[in-house]
Amino acid sequence: MASLPVSSASTLSPARGAALIAGACGLGAALVILAATRSPAIAGGFLASGLLIVGGLLLFRRLFPPGRAEAAEPDWSVARTLAASSPEAVAITDRAGRLVCANDRYEALFAGFPTPPGLPIDETGVARLSAAGRTAWRDGAASIDRLLARGTSLEAKIERAGADDDLLVWRFRGAEGLDLGATVEAVIAGPTGDRLAAAGIMAALIAPDGRIRAANRVLRARAMGHEEGAVQGRDFARFLITDSHGLVRFEREGLTGAPLRVLQIPFLDGEDAPMLVVLLDEEGGASEPAIGASAAAHVRSLVSLMPFGMALVDRDGRFLQMNDAFARAAQVDVASPPLYPGDLLVKEDKGVVADAIRRFANGATHSTDLAVRLKDHPDEPVALSIAGARGLGDAAVLLSLKDNSEETRLKREVAQATKMQAVGQLAGGVAHDFNNILTAIIGHCDLMLMRHSPGDSDYDDIQQIRANSNRAASLTRQLLAFSRQQTLVPQILQLPDVISEVSTLLKRLLGETVTLTVKHGRNLGPVRADPGQLEQVVVNLAVNARDAMLAKDPRGGGTLSIQTMAVTSTDVRKMGSDILPIADYVALEIADTGGGIPPEIIGKIFEPFFTTKEVGKGTGLGLSTVYGIVKQSGGYIFADNHDQGGRDQGAVFSIYLPVHATPQPAKKGSMPALTRDKPTDLWGTGTILLVEDEDMVRAVAERALTRQGYTVLTAENGEVALDLLARNDRPDLLISDVVMPVMDGPTMVRQVRARYPDLPILFMSGYAEEHLRRSIDLDNVSFLAKPFSVQQLAEAARGALNAK
Structure with missing residues (x-):
């Protein structure tokens, strides 16, 4: 572990020392006074004075604590122990951006102790990591993925910590690559690699740049001439040569050396992932390599140890072996596996996989990746990698299956959220248009009811139309609720x-x-x-x-x-x-x-x-x-x-x-809901400028306001309304729709307010008031939701005029 030294503090602070001295003096004075006067009251007064001084000093210390420089050195032993035991690369930085401590895995991953976010990664990654660090300081946590450090794909999690929230904990782990690559490297360099070497199997882990990360002892001996040869970091291709027949040999052994069979195992996805390479001696040129039962057993042991899904298939396309990771990814019982790989798949994918296995069993050298569907989960494709495996006894084909169920689940959730957002926007637009239609229907019904009494033959029919219109309005409210555009009273x-x-x-x-x-x-x-x-x-x-x-x-x-x-x-x-x-x-x-x-x-x-x-x-x-x-x-x-x-x-x-933490102050320009007492007298005088792009809504609103005694000027959009204002005197009230073509309501009202700052405004819209507040930053405006009746329009107009 590495840690940054922090300055230590003195044993006793000045304030605490002064408090103790004052307390001792008060107590001594009280004893002297008691001995001299024999009066407990006077002695108690002196003692109380001393205690008061002590309390004041302690209170001063609590209100004005010493600075950071006087704080005792934190005990980092627990943090270092936890970080050292973590399988992830861990670093801790303070408010000043200094590295406090980091574990050994961090040092190995970044070749030292660089301070986050200044890590040996690409410039884009450094910028993203810096932004994530700022987010963690603000929100308490942040995460970022797809960072590339020294050929390893990483994901990082940053959390705010410490008693005063003055530290950041940076945790890095491979997005599969760090853990699996390190595991394979340990397998090759450890006892399993030695057992493979005893069977004559040479294994190496090759980095994306072609350099050797790890190799077992038999490969080191053949490539360098002795088992202690330092091959790490050297170009793997430099150790091999190819003759005119395409046979591969070690460069040190020359053209007289034994030909080699090269088996590449791509156990991780991506161009930046390391590759496991196995070399086997061949006899008789291109003939089948002689590999004994012991070597085959070691290879199968290696397959079973792999933390990623692997399976061996023979020339006839039957399973020979599958490890636990492959069984989990395929969702089968490893104790009773299926006979053929096609038994795992849906009917449509069986032929494609069977053809690929047959091709690689007959000598194809390049691996391939297929997206297949398991018959138990046909809606979630999985990635199946197929490669030739000649030289492993009965095994002819190597299968690798990636368990991407978690990735598929996350993609499905994100796709669902995106779809719901799009459908919500569509539903909101439909509800808005329907509200305009219903406003016209309800308004005309109200106007007709004014000319008919309950005894007329048409009265009941008009009432039925109005009732059905209100029922349709309730459906539009549900659509607005789905699209998150309804009016709420939180x-x-x-x-x-x-x-x-x-x-x-x-x-x-x-x-x-x-x-x-x-x-x-x-x-x-x-x-x-x-x-x-x-x-x-x-x-x-x-x-x-x-x-x-x-x-x-x-x-x-x-x-x-x-x-x-x-x-x-x-x-x-x-x-x-x-x-x-x-x-x-x-x-x-x-x-x-x-x-x-x-x-x-x-x-x-x-x-x-x-x-x-x-x-x-x-x-x-x-x-x-x-x-x-x-x-x-x-x-x-x-x-x-x-x-x-x-x-x-x-x-x-x-x-x-x-959880609601603190109440938020009201935003400037929020539209007051019309919750005031409804005016009883709806008749009025004055001029109202009515701006509405829907002809049917504008017509019914004009008739309704005219019947209430107002003089009404109408405009179909904001530009026409501004022209009317330029040619006419100041109106008493401006009623406007919010969403209109050419010029919307809020833009028009801002220009009108520049000329008439105190002009009352009444907005009407089929969208919810809460939804519209985001785009309207105006003071002293009221709101009327569509669809509305003639009565509601008259009440809203009178209420807006009374609020002047």
């Missing part, structure tokens, strides 16, 4: 309180056959969300769970479990999720004992209008609404299946809401 609340409020309703919804269990964890932090919307989330998930359990067993019902728990940033870091940022969360888990979610649809359940229910029994917006509410609240939701004691398998939905 509050600081405790999640158990929300569950308690909705529990009574849940018991009625679930019925007598379904048992509801609720369990709350400890130390739950507050969250910031809309309580009504959270209740809708719980109700939607509970109703879906009830339907799933009753579909599985209509008479038996099942159990719905609701659990809350605290999830710390450390817990999130251990989860290793690329979707969930590292932070403190309050988790809500809703699980049932139904039939679970079929794997083929688990990635679609949050999409709008997707449903597994019968036609007419569901809109497909329940889970999409849940998804939108959770995401708009800053949270994350995951769906999975779980197994309860091997008996009941059901679905589990996990919701993570971030």
Whole structure:
């Protein structure tokens, strides 16, 4: 271990010494006064004075602690011991960017003790590492992958540590390469390499630049003339020559030396990965090498020791051996493996793999990589490498299978999140257009109802049209919820309180056959969300769970479990999720004992209008609404299946809401919601400038405002509105849509406010107010959500005028 010395502090600080002296003086004075006056009261007064002085000095020391230079030297022995025992390369730096300590693996990886981020990597990697370090100082942790150091692919994790959060811990490990390369290097240079040497098998690990990283003793003896020859770091190709027949020999032995069979084993992906090379003596030129049973046994031992998936196949395409890593990647039992490699694959991939094995068994020299699908998991392709293995007894082909299930899972999660984002944008746009249409329909219905009384023959038909329009408006609100563009009223609340409020309703919804269990964890932090919307989330998930359990067993019902728990940033870091940022969360888990979610649809359940229910029994917006509410609240939701004691398998939905730390100040330009008392007198006078690009919405709004007594000027976009203002007097109110072609509402209003700073503004939009605040930084503006009725428009206009 390497450590940076830190200056030590004196044994007793001046403040503490002064406090002790003052206390001793006070006590001595009190004894003298007591002896002289025989008055305990006077002596007690002197003693109290001394204690007061001591307390003041100690308080001064606490309020003004000594600087860093006076701090005692930290005990780095524990940190050095932990770092030395870590399989990763570990370094610790302080606030000044100085290297405090690092372990031996760090020294071996970077050829010394360079200070992060100034490591021997490419310039782009140094810049990325510097940015990750700044992120770790700010957020507490950061990670980065695909760093290239001395031919090794690395990933780094940086965490803030120390009692005062004044240290950074840098941990580096190979993205497969560091661990596997070091393991193979140790195998070759250790006893296993000696056993291979005893069987006449020469093995070497070659770096990407063609230089030798490790070699066993028989290769050193043949290449250098003695077993102690220093071959590390030398160009491997310089030790070999090729004759006119294409036979390979050692350069030191010349053309009279024994020809060699060269077997390359690419056990890692990528151009920067090291290569395992095995050399075997051949007899009779290009004939089959003579290899005994002992050598073959050693080769099989080497295969079984490899930490990556390897298997040997004979000339007939049958398995001879597979190691545990290959069995895990192929998800088969190593005790009873399949007969042929094709038995692992789907029907469409069997022919391609069989042809490749046949080609390499007949002498093909170059390896190949194939993307194949296992029959047990046809939706997740895996990487299969195939290479010739002549010279290993009965083995003719070497297979290497990479277990990329974790990588596939992460790709699937990222793709799902990307797809949901795109679908959400589409749903939001559709909802916005529908809101414009519904605004016109509802407005015209209101205008017609003003001309008809309840006894008229058309009155009921108009009311029916209006009711259906309001029903359609509720569907658009669900689409806006999915696209995270609905209007929320967030509050600081405790999640158990929300569950308690909705529990009574849940018991009625679930019925007598379904048992509801609720369990709350400890130390739950507050969250910031809309309580009504959270209740809708719980109700939607509970109703879906009830339907799933009753579909599985209509008479038996099942159990719905609701659990809350605290999830710390450390817990999130251990989860290793690329979707969930590292932070403190309050988790809500809703699980049932139904039939679970079929794997083929688990990635679609949050999409709008997707449903597994019968036609007419569901809109497909329940889970999409849940998804939108959770995401708009800053949270994350995951769906999975779980197994309860091997008996009941059901679905589990996990919701993570971030812990609310401190209240955020209101942003400048936030639009006040129209929650003030509604004006009773909706008639008014004055001029209103109405700006709306949709003709049907502009027409119904103009008629509605004119009926209320206003003079209305209309414009179809922002530029036309500015021209009207230039030709007319100042209006009393400006009502504008937000999203318009040519010039949008906020841009127009900024120019209008430059001329009329106190002009009241009323924005109307089919998008949510929360969504629009990000692009509107204006003061004293109000908001009206579409679709709206004639009554709501009149109330909003009167309210905006009264707020002047």
